Amino acid sequence: MNPEPFLQLDRVIHEKGRLAIMSMLAASPELSFTELRDTLNMTDGNLTTHIRTLQEAGYVAVAKSYQNNRPLTTCSLTPAGRKAFAEYVDLLEQIVRQNRNK
């Protein structure tokens, strides 16, 4: 297998938990913190850590607001995050194609 595409994979996205968050956000304009937590079966702390990492990489934007007097945290992909995710998926597809052609 040509290792080059594998080496190009974005390390920030490649981690299992962060990949799951990015995948969910890629299919929705925005998702609430609780929706992400419940769907991915993550703890509050775990999800917060992953979102912070993605936020620092510039891939995820976090917005805090109030709904019915309750705090609401929503996450969405930034344009840079959307681009990085698309490139990540492209590389995976490239790797799958390489394996098929072997």
Added chain:
Amino acid sequence: MDSNWAAEHLQVIRTLMERSALYRRALAPVTILVGAAGTTASVSAWLLKFETPLAFSVYWISVGIISAVSALLLVRQQAIRQKEEFWTPPTRRVVQAALPALLIGFVLGLAVVIAEAQAGFARHPARPTPDITWLPLAWIVLYGCALHAAGFFTPRGLRWLGWIFVFGGLVCLFVWLWVRPFRSQPQLTGNLLMGTFFGLLHLAYGTYLSVTERKNAA
């Protein structure tokens, strides 16, 4: 290195993206609410003897609007309880998918109301009132289409319920067209159809959902 990991990663991504786009609020309370409203409304219509096409149409359009608003309020309450947004992208998709067929049904009903209100004044008392059993049948089939479209964004077999409405409605349409006794009491037939499909069928589906949801939770 396992050569399949990339394909597995892609599969995980695909599954998560699909799950993210699905409507995930509990459907059982909503379908039971709509079913209870449909059944009660059908029995009430029979007891109150809504015998003219105008009364039948106005009554069932009102029941439909009240049921839809109540269902949306219930969904909103679920969202508030779970500290989530009400108008989420999946909710929006479900409503957008169901809306065209529901709108056609509403406009058909409204057209009958307007036509009957105008004809009512001019109609000779000796002339029989028209049979509008086609209207509840159209509502059943259109509602089935709405459920089927919305079912693409929900995980719990809503599309099957849509098919039951469509096929059931079409079968009843053929029976109505060719079996005479079915046409002897049009308003009774209309209320019976509405109660069976919008009442009992919803109640049965809601019960199935609540039993399976409880089983899944356990």
